Amino acid sequence: MLKCLVFLLVAMFPVAYGISIPGLNTTEPFDHVAQLDERGMFTLFWNFNSTHNTLEAHVETKGW
Ligand SMILES: *[C@@H]1O[C@H](CO)[C@@H](O)[C@H](O)[C@H]1NC(C)=O
Ligand SMILES: *[C@@H]1O[C@H](CO)[C@@H](O)[C@H](O)[C@H]1NC(C)=O
Numbered sequence: 001m002l003k004c005l006v007f008l009l010v011a012m013f014p015v016a017y018g019i020s021i022p023g024l025n026t027t028e029p030f031d032h033v034a035q036l037d038e039r040g041m042f043t044l045f046w047n048f049n050s051t052h053n054t055l056e057a058h059v060e061t062k063g064w
Contacts, residue, residue: 024043026058028054028056030046030047030054030056031046031047032045032047033045041060042057043057043058043059043060044056045057045058
């Protein structure tokens with residue numbers, strides 16, 4: 001289910017692999033990054049292997 005959601009997101013939004021976003025620190029290195037908002041206000045990082053999916057979402061709230 002979670003993988004289906006991720007693949008749906010990948011299909012809908014531009015995705016960059018292995019790129020770190022300046023100003024965003026993640027709790028661990030992530031293999032996949034998707035900026036889901038063109039202003040960079042919502043960034044999703046994820047890793048997965050055969051047993052685990054790890055998702056980390058960063059939401060920029062400055063300026064709201
Ligand atoms: C990211 O981490 C570095 C090093 O720990 C720190 O200097 C920097 O302020 C952090 N940036 C943010 C946006 O948290
Ligand atoms: C998958 O990733 C999780 C979280 O990083 C880790 O705990 C687990 O050992 C990994 N499993 C395999 C089979 O690599």
